[in-house]
Amino acid sequence: MAGLILACDFGGTKLSAAVIEASELDQPGVAWRGHLRRFSPAGATAQTDIAMMMEMGRELLAGERPLAIGISFGGPVDYQSGTVRLSHHVPGWEGVPLQQLFAQAFQAPVRVDNDANVAALGEWRFGAGRGVADLLYVTVSTGVGGGWILDGRPYRGSFGMAGEIGHTVVDPNGPVCLCGKRGCVERLASGPYMAQDVALARGLPANEVTGKLVAEWAKLGEETAVAILERGARGLGLGLGNAANLLNPARIVLGGGVTKSGERWWKWVRQTAQATALPEVTFDIVPAQLEDDAPLWGAVALTE
Amino acid sequence: MAGLILACDFGGTKLSAAVIEASELDQPGVAWRGHLRRFSPAGATAQTDIAMMMEMGRELLAGERPLAIGISFGGPVDYQSGTVRLSHHVPGWEGVPLQQLFAQAFQAPVRVDNDANVAALGEWRFGAGRGVADLLYVTVSTGVGGGWILDGRPYRGSFGMAGEIGHTVVDPNGPVCLCGKRGCVERLASGPYMAQDVALARGLPANEVTGKLVAEWAKLGEETAVAILERGARGLGLGLGNAANLLNPARIVLGGGVTKSGERWWKWVRQTAQATALPEVTFDIVPAQLEDDAPLWGAVALTE
Numbered sequence: 357m358a359g360l361i362l363a364c365d366f367g368g369t370k371l372s373a374a375v376i377e378a379s380e381l382d383q384p385g386v387a388w389r390g391h392l393r394r395f396s397p398a399g400a401t402a403q404t405d406i407a408m409m410m411e412m413g414r415e416l417l418a419g420e421r422p423l424a425i426g427i428s429f430g431g432p433v434d435y436q437s438g439t440v441r442l443s444h445h446v447p448g449w450e451g452v453p454l455q456q457l458f459a460q461a462f463q464a465p466v467r468v469d470n471d472a473n474v475a476a477l478g479e480w481r482f483g484a485g486r487g488v489a490d491l492l493y494v495t496v497s498t499g500v501g502g503g504w505i506l507d508g509r510p511y512r513g514s515f516g517m518a519g520e521i522g523h524t525v526v527d528p529n530g531p532v533c534l535c536g537k538r539g540c541v542e543r544l545a546s547g548p549y550m551a552q553d554v555a556l557a558r559g560l561p562a563n564e565v566t567g568k569l570v571a572e573w574a575k576l577g578e579e580t581a582v583a584i585l586e587r588g589a590r591g592l593g594l595g596l597g598n599a600a601n602l603l604n605p606a607r608i609v610l611g612g613g614v615t616k617s618g619e620r621w622w623k624w625v626r627q628t629a630q631a632t633a634l635p636e637v638t639f640d641i642v643p644a645q646l647e648d649d650a651p652l653w654g655a656v657a658l659t660e
Numbered sequence: 661m662a663g664l665i666l667a668c669d670f671g672g673t674k675l676s677a678a679v680i681e682a683s684e685l686d687q688p689g690v691a692w693r694g695h696l697r698r699f700s701p702a703g704a705t706a707q708t709d710i711a712m713m714m715e716m717g718r719e720l721l722a723g724e725r726p727l728a729i730g731i732s733f734g735g736p737v738d739y740q741s742g743t744v745r746l747s748h749h750v751p752g753w754e755g756v757p758l759q760q761l762f763a764q765a766f767q768a769p770v771r772v773d774n775d776a777n778v779a780a781l782g783e784w785r786f787g788a789g790r791g792v793a794d795l796l797y798v799t800v801s802t803g804v805g806g807g808w809i810l811d812g813r814p815y816r817g818s819f820g821m822a823g824e825i826g827h828t829v830v831d832p833n834g835p836v837c838l839c840g841k842r843g844c845v846e847r848l849a850s851g852p853y854m855a856q857d858v859a860l861a862r863g864l865p866a867n868e869v870t871g872k873l874v875a876e877w878a879k880l881g882e883e884t885a886v887a888i889l890e891r892g893a894r895g896l897g898l899g900l901g902n903a904a905n906l907l908n909p910a911r912i913v914l915g916g917g918v919t920k921s922g923e924r925w926w927k928w929v930r931q932t933a934q935a936t937a938l939p940e941v942t943f944d945i946v947p948a949q950l951e952d953d954a955p956l957w958g959a960v961a962l963t964e
Contacts, residue, residue: 502906507813507815512908513907514909515910515940517941518908519906520941524901524905524936525898525901525936526832528898597829598829601821602906602907603906603907604816604817604820604822606818632828634827634839636736636821
C-alpha cells in the first residue's frame with residue numbers, strides 16, 4: 357500500500373520522528389523520507405513533549421494523512437490500550453493515552469510500545485535480527501533492558517513486563533543494586549555502575565568517571581578498569597546464557613553504549629554466555645545494526 | 661467431534677497409555693475411558709518399548725481407529741518431525757521416527773513432544789494453569805526441567821531446547837554440577853543432589869540418603885537437612901524469579917517429588933522468587949494438579 361508511515365520516539369529528553377513510504381519497506385536500502393531530532397527543553401512536561409512531537413510529525417507529513425503511526429516510549433506502556441504507565445525522566449506521563457491522542461490528532465491507526473520491545477522489533481524486522489524466529493535484544497547502556505521476539509512475534513509477557521534481564525540475579529553475593537538485590541546484571545554491567553565502581557576503587561570523585569572512560573582506560577590496560585569491565589561483561593554473559601537456557605533463541609542482539617567497549621568485552625560476553633548455556637543450546641551474539649534509530653525502525657514495524 | 665484420542669507416555673522405564681472421548685474434553689470432571697501403566701522390563705530397547713506401547717494402545721482402543729494420538733517422550737524430541745533425538749534411560753532411541761511409526765500403525769495423525777513441554781501443556785489445558793496466557797511449568801525431581809506456554813501456545817525455542825531452567829546459574833560460586841558449571845538450579849534443588857550433600861555433610865553412605873529422606877529429616881528439624889533443603893528451595897526461587905523477570909508469566913506451576921517437601925519449602929521458594937522479581941513483575945506459584953498423569957493429559961492437548 358502506498359502512503360506514509362510516521363514513526364515517533366519519545367526517548368527521555370530526546371524526541372525523534374521520521375516518515376517512510378510504506379510501499380518501499382521491503383526494498384533493499386529503504387531510507388527515511390524525512391527525519392527530525394529535537395531535544396525537549398528544561399522544564400518539559402508530558403504535555404509540552406507531546407505538542408513538540410505532534411509538530412514534528414506535521415512538519416514531516418506536510419499535510420498528508422499517514423497510513424499509520426508507530427510510537428516508541430522510553431518507559432512502561434500498556435500496549436493493549438496504548439497508554440503510558442509512567443516516565444522516570446519527564447513529569448506528567450502517568451496514564452497519558454498516547455495512542456488515543458495521536459489517533460485523534462492525525463486521524464490514523466496508532467500503536468505504542470516501550471523502547472526495549474520496539475527496538476527488539478526494529479532489529480528483527482530491519483536490522484541484526486532479520487531471519488530468525490526467536491530473538492533476544494538487550495540494550496547495555498545507563499540501564500540494561502531487553503525485548504523478545506518469540507515464534508516470529510513480539511512477546512510482552514502477561515503484564516507487559518517481559519525482558520527485564522537487567523534485574524535477573526547472576527551473583528547473589530555480588531554488590532548491592534538500587535533495586536535492593538545483589539548481583540543483578542545491571543548492577544554489574546551498566547555504564548554508570550561500572551564507572552561508580554572504578555571511581556570508588558581508585559578514590560576518584562564519582563562525577564569524573566563514566567562508562568565510556570572505563571572502557572577507554574581498560575583499552576589502555578588500567579587494571580581496575582579492566583577488572584570492572586570484565587566483571588560486567590561476564591555478569592552480562594551469565595545472564596544471557598541463563599536466558600538462552602530458558603528460551604533457546606537463535607540469536608541475541610546487543611545494543612547500547614557499553615557494547616562499544618572493544619573486542620575484549622565482546623569476547624568475555626560471548627565466552628561466558630556460551631559456557632553458561634548447555635552444549636545443545638546454541639545461539640549467536642551480534643551487535644545491533646540500527647543503534648539510535650532502532651526505536652524509529654521498530655515503531656515502523658509496530659504498525660505492520 | 662466424537663471419537664477416541666490415544667495418549668501415550670514413554671517415561672523412562674514406565675510406559676503409560678490412556679484413551680479419552682474427544683467430545684467430552686471440555687466437560688467438567690472429564691475422565692479417561694481406559695488407562696494402562698506398565699514397566700518396561702530389564703534389557704528393554706526402543707524397539708521393545710514401542711512394541712509394548714502399541715500393544716497397550718490396541719488394547720485400549722479395542723479395534724477402534726483413534727481420531728488422533730499424542731505422545732510424551734522422556735527425552736529430547738524434534739517436534740516438527742516427531743523424531744526422538746535420544747534417551748538417557750533406554751538404548752536405541754537415537755533418531756527413532758516415533759510420529760511416523762505410530763501414524764502407520766494406527767492410521768491416525770500423531771504429535772510427539774518431550775515430557776516437560778507436554779506436562780506444561782497438560783497443566784495449562786486441564787490442570788493448575790487453566791486460564792492464564794503465559795505459564796512456566798517446572799518439574800523438581802531427579803532433575804529440574806521446565807516447559808513454557810507463552811501467548812496461549814506451547815513455546816519450544818529455535819531448536820526445541822527451551823525450558824532448561826535446571827541449568828541456569830544462580831550462584832557462580834556454588835557447588836559444581838555434572839554439567840560443569842557451578843550453582844545451577846538443578847545442582848542446588850534436585851532430590852539426588854540434595855541427598856548427596858546431606859550424606860556428605862553427615863558422613864553417611866550416599867546410597868542411604870534420598871531427596872525424600874532429606875525432606876523428612878528437615879521436617880523433624882535435623883539441621884543439615886534443613887539447611888540443604890532451604891538452600892535448594894532458595895536456589896530454585898532465585899531461578900524462578902529470574903525467569904519471571906525475563907518472561908513475566910502470570911503463573912508458575914511446580915510439579916515433581918521435591919515439591920512434596922512441606923510448607924516451609926514452598927514458603928522459601930515463593931519468598932525468594934518474589935524478592936528476585938521486580939515489584940511490578942507479579943505471578944503466583946502453585947502446585948501441579950495432574951502429577952503423574954500430566955504427560956498423558958498433555959499428550960491429549962497436543963492433538964488439539
